[in-house]
Amino acid sequence: MPARPxxxxxxxxxxxxxxNGVMALDPLDLTFAPGRTTALIGPxxxxxxxLLRLIAGLDRPTAGExxxxxxxxxxxxxxxxxxxxxxxxxxxxxxTLRRNIALARKLARQxxxxxxxDRLIGLVGLEGFHETRxxxxxxxxxxxxxxxxxxxxQPRVLLLDEPFGxxxxxxxxxxxxxxxxxxxxxxTTTVLVTHSVDEAVLLSDRILVLSPRPARVVADLxxxxxxxxxxxxxxxxxxRRIAAQALAALAQGVxxxxxxxxx
Amino acid sequence: MTALARRxxxxxxxxxxxxxxxxxxxxQFLLAGPVAVGGWLADNPGLVxxxxxxxxxxxxxxxxxxxxxxxxxxxxxxxxxxxxxxLSGLALVVFCLPLVATGPILxxxxxxxxxxxxxxxxxxxFYTTLIPLLAGLRAAPSVWFDLVASxxxxxxxxxxxxxARASLPYLLAGLQIAxxxxxxxxxxxxxxxxxxxxxxxxxxxxxxxxxxxxxAVASVxxxxxxxxxxxxxxxxxxxxxxxxxxxxxxxxxxRGSLAGRLQGCVLLAGVTLALWWGxxxxxxxxxxxxxxxxxxxxxxxxxxxxxxxxxxxxxxxGQTAALVLPGYLAGLxxxxxxxxxxxxxPRLSGLVTPLAVALRSVPIVTTAPLVVLMLGRGAAGTxxxxxxxxxxxxxVACQHGLRQAPGQILDxxxxxxxxxxxxxxxxxxxxxxxxxxxxxxxxxPAAILAVTVAEWLATGRGLGNLMTLSASLSDYTMLWLTxxxxxxxxxxxHGGIAWIERRVLRLYAPEQVDP
Numbered sequence: 142m143p144a145r146p147x148x149x150x151x152x153x154x155x156x157x158x159x160x161n162g163v164m165a166l167d168p169l170d171l172t173f174a175p176g177r178t179t180a181l182i183g184p185x186x187x188x189x190x191x192l193l194r195l196i197a198g199l200d201r202p203t204a205g206e207x208x209x210x211x212x213x214x215x216x217x218x219x220x221x222x223x224x225x226x227x228x229x230x231x232x233x234x235x236x237t238l239r240r241n242i243a244l245a246r247k248l249a250r251q252x253x254x255x256x257x258x259d260r261l262i263g264l265v266g267l268e269g270f271h272e273t274r275x276x277x278x279x280x281x282x283x284x285x286x287x288x289x290x291x292x293x294x295q296p297r298v299l300l301l302d303e304p305f306g307x308x309x310x311x312x313x314x315x316x317x318x319x320x321x322x323x324x325x326x327x328x329t330t331t332v333l334v335t336h337s338v339d340e341a342v343l344l345s346d347r348i349l350v351l352s353p354r355p356a357r358v359v360a361d362l363x364x365x366x367x368x369x370x371x372x373x374x375x376x377x378x379x380x381r382r383i384a385a386q387a388l389a390a391l392a393q394g395v396x397x398x399x400x401x402x403x404x
Numbered sequence: 405m406t407a408l409a410r411r412x413x414x415x416x417x418x419x420x421x422x423x424x425x426x427x428x429x430x431x432q433f434l435l436a437g438p439v440a441v442g443g444w445l446a447d448n449p450g451l452v453x454x455x456x457x458x459x460x461x462x463x464x465x466x467x468x469x470x471x472x473x474x475x476x477x478x479x480x481x482x483x484x485x486x487x488x489x490x491l492s493g494l495a496l497v498v499f500c501l502p503l504v505a506t507g508p509i510l511x512x513x514x515x516x517x518x519x520x521x522x523x524x525x526x527x528x529x530f531y532t533t534l535i536p537l538l539a540g541l542r543a544a545p546s547v548w549f550d551l552v553a554s555x556x557x558x559x560x561x562x563x564x565x566x567x568a569r570a571s572l573p574y575l576l577a578g579l580q581i582a583x584x585x586x587x588x589x590x591x592x593x594x595x596x597x598x599x600x601x602x603x604x605x606x607x608x609x610x611x612x613x614x615x616x617x618x619x620a621v622a623s624v625x626x627x628x629x630x631x632x633x634x635x636x637x638x639x640x641x642x643x644x645x646x647x648x649x650x651x652x653x654x655x656x657x658x659r660g661s662l663a664g665r666l667q668g669c670v671l672l673a674g675v676t677l678a679l680w681w682g683x684x685x686x687x688x689x690x691x692x693x694x695x696x697x698x699x700x701x702x703x704x705x706x707x708x709x710x711x712x713x714x715x716x717x718x719x720x721x722g723q724t725a726a727l728v729l730p731g732y733l734a735g736l737x738x739x740x741x742x743x744x745x746x747x748x749x750p751r752l753s754g755l756v757t758p759l760a761v762a763l764r765s766v767p768i769v770t771t772a773p774l775v776v777l778m779l780g781r782g783a784a785g786t787x788x789x790x791x792x793x794x795x796x797x798x799x800v801a802c803q804h805g806l807r808q809a810p811g812q813i814l815d816x817x818x819x820x821x822x823x824x825x826x827x828x829x830x831x832x833x834x835x836x837x838x839x840x841x842x843x844x845x846x847x848x849p850a851a852i853l854a855v856t857v858a859e860w861l862a863t864g865r866g867l868g869n870l871m872t873l874s875a876s877l878s879d880y881t882m883l884w885l886t887x888x889x890x891x892x893x894x895x896x897x898h899g900g901i902a903w904i905e906r907r908v909l910r911l912y913a914p915e916q917v918d919p
Contacts, residue, residue, distance in 0.1 A: 197554050218556030225554040231547040235569050235645060244565065248555040276645070294555070 146210075147175030147328040148222065148297040150196060154205030157191050165191040167355040168205060175210075176328040178321070180341035182387060183351030184395060189334045190302055192356065196332060197225050197300050209298055217298065221249030224296035228303040230283035232275040232290075238262065239271040242290045249294040261289040264323055281312035288320050299324055301333040305340065314372060317343055322369045338387045342380055343370055348387050352394035359397070360390030418759060434778050436619040444616040445624070451605070452624060458600035459590050460628070462518050466525020467586035471579065473526065474534035482541050482563050492538060493672040494679070499531030500849045500894030503589065504856040504868050505887045507596035508875030512693045521593030521601065528589030529582035533575070535846075540574025540649070541567045574649055576640040583632035584766065587625065592857065596875075610773045610861065622774050626766040695884040703881045716870065717885055721893075724866035727783055728855040731790025732847065738791065739798025740840055747806045747832060748824055760799050772854075776862040786858040793854035794847040798840065805839030806832045834912040841905035848897040852890060 150173040157166045165188040173179050181189040194200045196207050198214030209217045217223055224245070232241045242258050262271055265285040267278075275283055284304060291299060305313045321344050324331060335341050341348050342364055350360040364383055366374060374380050419438050426437025436444070445452060477495065481488040503524050510520035544566050552562045594603025602621055609617040677697055684694045691699075703713055746753035772789055779785035809832045817827050859868025867886050874882035 194550075197550075198556065199550055199553050215556055218554060221555060223554060223556075225550070227547050227550065229545070229547050231545070231551050233548065233566070233569070245555070248552060248557050248561060248565065250555075274645070300554075 146297070148210035148217070148330050149173065149175040150298065150330060150332070151208050152192075152196070152205065153208075155192070155195060155202050155207060156204040157188070157195060157200065158203045159191075164355040166195075166202075167357045169357065171349070171358070173330055173332060174347075175330050177346040178325065178331040178333060178344060180333045180335055180345035180348045181351060182335060182338060182341050182348060182391065183356060184353050184391070185336075187351050187353050188356035189351055193225075193300050193302050193332060193334050196298070197223055219250075221246075221251050221294045222297040223300065224249075224291040224294050224298070225300040225302065226284075226287045226291045226304040228306045230275070230280075230287040232283055232286055234275050237272045237274055238267060238278070238286055241275070241286060242293050245290045245293050251294055254293070258289075258293060261293055261323075262286075265289045266319060279312075280308045281316060284308055284312075284316055285320065288316075288323070292324060295327070296329060299329045299331040301331065303334055303336065306336065313337075313340070318372050325368055338384050338391070339375055341387060342366075342384050343372075343375060348383070350387055350390040350394060353398040359394035360387065362386055362390070415759075417755070434615065436616040438623075440616045441620045441623050444620045448617075448620075452602075452620070455600060455602045455605050455621075456624060456628070458518075459521075459587065459594065459602040459625075462521035462590040462593065462601065463525050463586040465518075465522045466527075466589055467529055467582060469522065470526035470529035470586065471533045471582060474530050474537060474578075475575075478534060478537045478541055479563070481538060482567060483559050485559075488538070489668050490671060490675060492534070493668070494675065495531050495534050496898060497672070497676050497891060497895055498527060500852070500891045500898070501527065502856050502867075502871065502887060502890040502894075503528065503592045503853060504860050505871040505875070505883055505890070507593055508872070509693065509880075509883060509887070510593075511596050511875075512880075513689065516597065516599065518598070520596060521590045521598055521603075524593035525586040525589035528585040528592075531849075532581045532585050533578040536574040536578035536581075536649070537571055540571030540578075543574065543649075544570040573640065573644055573646045576636060576644065577649055580633055580636040580640070583636055584629035587629050587632070591625065595861075606773055610776075615777065618773055618777065629766050693878075693880040695881055699881060700885055700888060703885065713882065713885070716882070717889060720865075720867045720870040720886070721889060724855055724859065724868065727786045727859075727863075727866065728790055728851050731787040731855065732794055732851040734787065735791035735794025735847065735851070736798050736840075736844055739795045739843070740802045740836070743799050743802035743806060743836070744828065744833065746803070747828065753803075757800075757803060760796055760803075763796055772857050772861050776858065781862045781864070783863075786855060786863055789858045790851045790854045793850050794843075797847060797850070798843040801839040801843040802836050805836030808839070809835040837912050838909055841901065841908065845898055845901045845905065848901060849894045852894050852897075856890065 150171075152169055152171040154168045154170065155166060156164075156168045158164050169192070181192065183189050191200065195202050196209070196214060198207075198218045207214050209222065214223065232238075233244070236244060239258055239262065242261065243253060243255070246253060246258075259271070262268065265288055267282060267285055267289070270278065270282070275286070278286065284307075288304065291301075305316045308316065317340055331345075333341070333344055335344075345364050347364060348360070348362040349358050350362070351357065352359045362383060366379060366383075422435075423437040423439060426435045426440065429435050474495075477491055481491045506527070507520055507524060510523050514520050514523070541563075548566045548570075549562050552566060555561075590601065591603035591606065594601035595607055598604055602625055605621050606618065609621060681696050683689075684696055704710055707713065742756075746756060775789045775792070776785045779788050809827075813831050814827055817831060822830070855866070856868030856871065859866040860872045863869065867890055871883060871886045874880070874886065
């Protein structure tokens with residue numbers, strides 16, 4: 142797959158107050174390095190999905206801005222530079238696997254590329270299921286398909302909102318092992334939202350630990366482990382040390398939260 | 405074999421009961437059994453065949469036009485969401501127009517041809533397709549729209565790639581209801597002075613008191629309706645993966661303040677008046693039969709006989725209310741009551757339900773002459789007709805609603821040893837409420853249609869009679885007044901039920917009101 146030039150993401154003074162008045166993000170200044178994978182972890186409802194949606198251009202910030210390679214997300218999205226995978230695989234039930242994946246290129250206004258669709262189906266381990274509808278696939282297989290759909294537009298930015306969150310632990314570990322090598326060599330700037338500290342360490346180059354709402358960054362941890370990472374890496378001391386730091390930062394963020402301090 | 409027997413069981417049972425009832429009442433000119441009906445049809449194949457093909461053609465054209473209009477409006481509402489409330493409000497107003505009065509008005513504007521039948525058929529299906537279609541177009545999970553938006557695409561792409569296909573089960577379910585409704589509209593149109601069609605035969609045989617012929621015509625209308633209903637249902641099962649939706653008119657989200665909603669009502673009233681007045685001016689319709697809003701206002705206030713007009717109108721409205729309210733409430737109570745009772749006796753339910761689903765598709769109004777034959781021209785017949793009209797959709801919807809009870813909560817109750825009655829009160833009936841209210845809301849215009857038709861064909865009292873009387877006396881001012889009164893009452897009744905619905909559902913099914 143020919144890669145497009147990596148795109149940095151910068152968030153400046155980014156704040157978001159929901160329609161119901163809840164302040165989801167404290168003004169945030171963040172930079173995501175081009176071609177690297179950053180994991181966002183934090184307690185439930187802290188605003189990490191909000192941040193991801195702002196980067197995707199699905200929501201508009203109340204204040205501040207997001208720029209992807211110097212352009213607003215909506216402009217980049219219109220050029221097919223962004224792809225997103227959700228916790229729900231969100232495959233359209235009436236389309237076959239092949240057509241579900243091909244749909245992304247159509248939506249991104251890119252020319253059809255049946256060869257790439259077929260190759261990606263093979264790469265995510267769904268060979269032979271081209272003409273199968275989503276209802277006949279298992280949860281893990283659907284997530285593989287959703288990742289294939291996200292990659293078929295050869296995005297510069299890949300946004301993953303707990304993409305392995307709805308499958309069982311064993312499948313989750315298999316997906317975390319099999320799928321990242323598909324995008325990591327491409328220079329895709331990836332932002333991953335996850336609940337799992339281990340998944341964050343396993344998949345990312347950097348971990349941002351967020352506080353309870355309104356989200357602010359309580360820790361910014363580098364993950365200097367070489368790629369590709371085998372599952373065994375989770376047993377190494379270096380891995381466990383970073384995971385412990387992340388967990389401690391999470392707990393600290395909760396303890397320092399002004400909402401809790403007020404109680 | 406047993407499955408076949410079960411499927412054939414209820415129709416055979418129905419035919420047997422029908423024949424028995426006919427035999428028991430022989431000589432009273434009430435009921436012709438299946439044997440007599442079959443005999444009459446065999447003797448008059450040409451007459452029925454010609455009338456049927458005329459009605460079918462009118463219904464088909466109306467079906468096509470009404471559904472195309474519904475699809476067009478739904479598309480506009482999806483691309484321009486701000487217009488959604490206004491468009492569905494206008495659609496409701498159109499749906500609430502009393503066919504009994506619009507029929508004669510169309511007849512004088514369009515002449516003796518097939519125009520009025522086709523327009524009435526289109527009016528009858530327009531709303532029954534639009535509402536499920538709007539529900540279906542919005543029924544897709546929000547993450548699918550996120551997917552489309554994440555590629556920087558807007559409403560049109562969402563409509564093409566997601567909404568259009570996701571709404572198909574709803575569209576098909578709407579078309580399924582619309583098919584018999586189109587037939588009903590065409591027949592009511594034929595009641596108002598057409599030359600050919602089953603409606604013409606119905607009027608003729610009612611006058612002649614030709615009992616076997618009347619039952620035969622009603623049977624043909626019922627059979628055609630059931631066949632159209634079943635045919636579209638089979639089409640859906642053949643081509644769609646999804647199970648057909650049952651609640652076709654889910655409650656509208658109540659976002660926005662009271663002031664905002666009032667503003668919406670005022671806007672709707674204003675646009676309705678503008679379309680009415682503007683339409684008359686635009687087409688240059690003859691002021692003799694095309695009355696403008698100020699004409700009606702003057703007739704009620706400044707005209708010399710204004711007091712008499714008001715009195716006639718209010719008197720008729722009172723007579724109609726005395727019939728439609730008990731009938732409507734009885735239909736709701738019987739429908740919900742039977743559904744609840746049968747949920748305690750599942751075996752009986754297997755026999756009754758397929759029958760009710762089939763009868764739901766029968767255009768009850770076309771059987772009005774039969775109900776009148778059996779129950780007389782008094783209040784009982786009319787109330788029974790209204791109740792029947794409301795009963796079937798309520799019953800089918802409530803049965804569906806009772807099945808929506810969440811299994812885990814039922815398991816918790818069973819864990820405490822709670823019996824069937826406790827499960828019913830605490831879980832199943834609350835789970836039934838959304839379906840019940842959807843049926844109650846849609847039942848308001850249906851009940852008013854039924855009562856006006858019955859008053860017209862049978863009782864000679866109330867608004868339905870006033871409409872036909874005014875039409876035959878060419879008193880178009882009074883005719884328009886009845887249209888405005890009945891439409892207004894229907895829309896208000898519908899809105900009132902929707903208001904109660906929101907209050908009740910906010911308590912019992914909050915996920916349906918504020919997603």
